[in-house]
Amino acid sequence: MPELALIEAIRAVLPDPPQRLLRGPGDDAAVVAARPLAVSSIDTVAEGVHFELSTHSAADVGHKALATALSDLAAMGAEPGEALLAFVLPGDFSEESALELARGAAELAAQTGIAVAGGDVVRGRALVVTVAVTGWADGEEELCGRDGARPGELVGVTGELGGAAAGLALLDGRASAMSNRALREDQHEELLRRHRRPEPLLEAGRRLAAFGASAMIDLSDGLASDASHVAAASGLLLRIDLDRVPVAPGTRAVATALGAEPAVFAATGGDDYELLVCSPPDRVDALEQAAEDAGTRLTWLGEVGRGTGLELVAADGEPAHGLGGYEHR
Amino acid sequence: MPELALIEAIRAVLPDPPQRLLRGPGDDAAVVAARPLAVSSIDTVAEGVHFELSTHSAADVGHKALATALSDLAAMGAEPGEALLAFVLPGDFSEESALELARGAAELAAQTGIAVAGGDVVRGRALVVTVAVTGWADGEEELCGRDGARPGELVGVTGELGGAAAGLALLDGRASAMSNRALREDQHEELLRRHRRPEPLLEAGRRLAAFGASAMIDLSDGLASDASHVAAASGLLLRIDLDRVPVAPGTRAVATALGAEPAVFAATGGDDYELLVCSPPDRVDALEQAAEDAGTRLTWLGEVGRGTGLELVAADGEPAHGLGGYEHR
Secondary structure (H helix, E strand, O other): OOHHHHHHHHHHOOOOOOOEEEEEEEEOOOOEOOOOOEEEEEEEEOOOEEOOOOOHHHHHHHHHHHHHHHHHHHHHEEHHHHHHHHEEEEEEEEEEEHHHHHHHHHHHHHOOOOOOEEEEEEEOOOEEEEEEEEEEEEEEHHHHOOOOOOOOOOOOOOEOOOOOHHHHHHHOOOOOOOHHHOOOHHHHHHHHHHOOOOOOOOOHHHHHOOOOOOOOEEOOOHHHHHHHHHHHHHHEEEEEEHEEEEEEOOOHHHHHHHHOOOHHHHHHOOOOOOOEEEEEEEHHHHHHHHHHHHHOOEEEEEEEEEOOOOEEEEEOEEEEEOOOOOOOO | HHHHHHHHHHHOOOOOOOEEEEEOOOOOOOOOEEOOOEEEEEEEEEOOOOEEEOOHHHHHHHHHHHHHHHHHHHHOEEEEEEEEEEEEEEOOOOOOHHHHHHHHHHHHHHHHHOOOOEEEEEHHHHHHHEEEEEEEEEOOHOOOOOOOOOOEEEEEEEEEEHHHHHHHHHOOOOOOOOHHHHHHHHHHHHHHHHHOOOOOOHHHHHHHHOOOOEEHHHHHHHOOHHHHHOOOOOHHHHHHHEHHEEEEOOOHHHHHOOOHHHHHHHHOOOOOOOEEEEEOOOHHHHHHHHHHHOOOOOOEEEEOOOOOOOEEOOOOOOOOOOOOOOOOO
């Protein structure tokens, strides 16, 4: 299959470029009318690490690669702009699969209003998809980094956690021995979807940043790991109450089948792509409303204090044990 | 090896971020003070396709990945801005090799004034490096696409061609049977360097675009292939005289050892990353001066005419044969 013909075919399944894209795919580089601040990030998903083609469709992979990159823009509060897609396709990957991969990304691009501005397609030994995204803002006050937390602030999280990790355990067979009765069919499907098709919370991220979140991060590695990053960047201590972690429906059953404490499982499982936010006390109501307006909800599960690092506290007020048993990537 | 520790170590070998980088590596995304036009491109180099670790050092790979992406900015006439680096490292790739890879990219970044704004590091089955670059311009008149050629214009190329393909033939053993006497030691070294360490012609690209080039492309797939892209994008015919193709020193000997016509070899070999430019007749002197000021020289080897596609003409005025025998990637 000639690479150029494949690139043309891929281009045909991408959404039409918007007006701000002065030059799109097909030239040496894309040209975009910029806004004052460019916000950019790159993310790679690799076969055998982030997905298996036995459990993920090519479209799932395309979706997931773009979603994980967009989630970084969400965590900054940036407006989505453009994406560049680079595919490494194994020799036995069909043209049809390559187009399905592109379609998975294209559908999410259309949903989120991001323009696919260019890409690269090469052959290689395993499927790898790398996505670089650029978002935009008009001023720094619209954006939110990891380093802005202050002592006395509340720590919250959007949505529910652990669903993607539970989905992965169902997909890779670790939780396959669990009783079917323990999990409703719709919950089972939803857990798989959480792992295969994460949703970047762009609208929530923008609103939370605009309405006063002091620090934000997307939960890619898991609450415990990512909260540590905010603590380190802000030079403070984050204390999180495990009993307040919102556990995604069906996740309790999967965690129990794996012999794990559900809240610990939810706090350490990766790939949820929910947002962790820090809120000054006087912004709590505004941020709750912002989350609601974006179709999600905030759960407050801890606070920022002086010190360093992360403290996960269980019901008895003691530091939690049994963490770190899940591999982060 | 924990990925986070490796990322920290990689960050330490990167050049310090410039002032325009408001947030650099270490947050969810980088934030840059933008100029009016953002010019962006993504390029991937994969083990077994673009390089072999038996013939390329990790630093060569890091250099090459960034150079190929920057070459796209050169072909647009953009000023280099930021790069995002994504590494897929095989399990047996040492931390030392990963740092050497990063250093190869970091040295070229420092030389070209591009800031490494962020990255991603994952484990995978083969070494893959993807680089997304952003360049900047203040107006469209500073930039030059593939589609601006007009009938009656001259077609020129910077530098000399075929050197990278000759270097590859020496590296992969196809030309190893050739007599050592046919190639001087310094020429041999230079041919290997051309393949391993391509130089993005950023300064030449900026000057050529600014001084009136009507269309431009970087020669990644080879003159024949890339000239066809300009012809297609401009909707015209490019006629190129094979006898005027500037053949890199030492390339004649390698081509002859491979049983190839040197000019055909030079016109079809990839990875030279020289620039092909189209020039209105009244800009020829200015573009020659622009190339010279950037430390290179232009060779005029054809013209733009009405029609479509590419015509490669040999000395006898007949269309050339024997093309297409080299694999393009």
